[in-house]
Amino acid sequence: MTWVEDEAFRADQPFGPQTLPYGVVDGQIAVRVGDQALPLRPIASSFGEHAELVSADTLNPLLAAGRQAWTDVRARLIELTQAAAAPKGATLIPIDNAVLPFQVADYVDFYSSKYHAENAGRIFRPHDEPLLPNWTHLPVGYHGRAGTVVVSGTPVVRPHGQRKGPAFGPSQRLDIEAEVGFVCGGPVTSRVSTSSAADHVFGVVLVNDWSARDIQGWEYQPLGPFLGKSFATSVSAWVTPLDAFSAARVHTPPRNHPVQEYLVEDQPWGLDLLLQIDWNGTIVSRPRFADMFYSFAQQLAHMTVNGATVRPGDLFASGTVSGPDRDQLGCFLEISWGGRDKITLAGGEQRTFLEDHDTVRITATAPGPDGSVVGLAEVAGTVLPAS
Template sequence: MASWLPGADESGFGADNLPYGIFSRPGDAPRVGVRIGDFVLDLAAALGDPEFFASSLIPFMARGSTAWRATRAKVGGMLTAGAPQATVRPHLLPLDSVTLWAPFEVADYIDFSCSLEHATNLGQILRPDSAGLPANWRHLPVAHHGRSGTVVASGTEVTRPYGQLRAPGETYPRFGPSTSLDLGAALGFVVGAPTPLGRPVPVSEFAEHVFGVVLVNDWRAHDVQAWESGPLGPFLATSFATSISPWVVPLDALGAARFAGRQQAPLPMPHLRRVADWGLDIALEVRLNGEVVSRPPYAAVYWTPDQMLAHLTSNGAALRSGDLYASGTVSGARPDQRGSLLELSWGGAEPVGLTDGSTRSFLADGDTVTLSGWARGMAGGAISLGEVVGTVRAVA
């Protein structure tokens, strides 16, 4: 149904979206709200449930999928045609009158590599003499742990990281700031309902544990990663910052974006075989200093989020409310669908030209990266995942 709030449905934040976030007004403590158009519905005031007075979504997310769906239905009923507007209007706050905060404290952060094109491109750029994809890549969604304490809210500046570097031809490494700082356009999945240690989550229970999605900028320093990755993989090269968008879009808002997912060969092992359609047709967009440089299609990813969740718990690892796992950088088949500057510039061999006459192989100090995302809504329009913004700050 359409929202009675003028312009809300056309904004991408209509009644078929209703993403959750944390906001505050001057002098007030942060609390839970739902975005509708260019307003925030104050859930603490509108509904009165104690978890909505919290400065994090975790108390609400921990209640589980029954509570999520009941609340979504209740909020939707308040904001669609025929609802008693007079009782709701006092709790609608203009978006430009509030401050947005990180939507939840990240309990654990896992970064996957789910894009076949991205993984293939990296192999061709960084390891041109290798066999390409690692032997395990098509059998399981490979991943590494990140640092939950460095997952930051949209708008947070990202300081250029230091690390050990060794340029081609050098015998010994040196310590200094990265000169190959990059963005990574990704989608993140937010765990709401926890599990006990020792209980794997089957692919069939994905929607009972994952609350919603956020946009993720998976920042990384390729020159640091090149030296430190053997034999255990990236560490400091990716743990300095990961940016997420302020609005968590519920899974239930993405029903019209769902499809079977990309065909997989060989067939995954039984515990990773899909039983429901959790491919997601979400269009991502990357802007560098306001200029569109890429439009990666999330629909092209090889491993779907239900498979990621099943894999990360297959050894009995527990889930906690607030766990975040990301798809890794998303790239499509076309050059203009590559989700990182490393790919867009093909390792620096083909620098990306900007309209101001400058070029980029990697990010420069002062560069601002903006990721946005859109999907088809259940009402036939588009729903927005919002934006995640970060500006590169020079080292002191």
């Protein structure tokens, strides 16, 4: 019997005692318990030597503390939230005022769904092979814009840019990409092995990599995404600890040839997550993260193999999560097949790409221990007209 009075704080609910994601509310670190938040600063004395970490106003000190501290703090949180009596000073507050919970250091975005890569290749380069020769040999990615990572709920202004013509103006083909993000921590280091990747990944968030397809299509060759992506990237307000996904680990899909030694895994780090994309109240897709060709451990190993460092606050995203069927695709470029096919929403409205004032919400769950459900906090955003 727990002292936490919240109907959503049950093992069969996404934010029950098996999940306990971290966020920042009202200027202090909190943990989500059901549909409420438990601030940690008032109960910091319950965490012993880690009291200072949980008293901070951002997650960055905790990120820097490393794997053992993460394990200790989570174990203590499980004890405290499962106890019959509340710890001295504990209060539950609304989750509405959650802000971006960590200062983003560097941001990298990958491109690791084979289904998405093949579909995008067929749409953007219809007369060429959909996959470039390197794709099955390494996790393709690019270095994004850390300064435009925003918390869920932040409105997204339709971006301006160049498109084919050339012409200039507001994007006419604004899109989303449903992705999974990994928040890094631990000591600053490089050349991270797949076997030690978990020591440098604190937790998991959902990501919406907003994409202006007309700007992207004109600019992306030969150097890849730039202004078509850099205007906004939305992330969840709550970071679900990597430790919460112990029951969701799976092998990545089989491949036709071996990978380089630094990408070989000695344990499975694919994750069995089920995403859901809601467009103005209509569920338009349910992508499966287990279909991703590369795991986060392989992505982190590749990201640092050249000597580049990983540091606390770094964020890297999986790339669009797509599956083999139309109701498993992770962006509107794919669902509409480049704007060819209409997508029907509730009330009969039809879309190909986003219109002003449209709202997109991405949610996800994973299997938890003993039949429980682990949740990832939603990432949501509404499109505002071009300024």
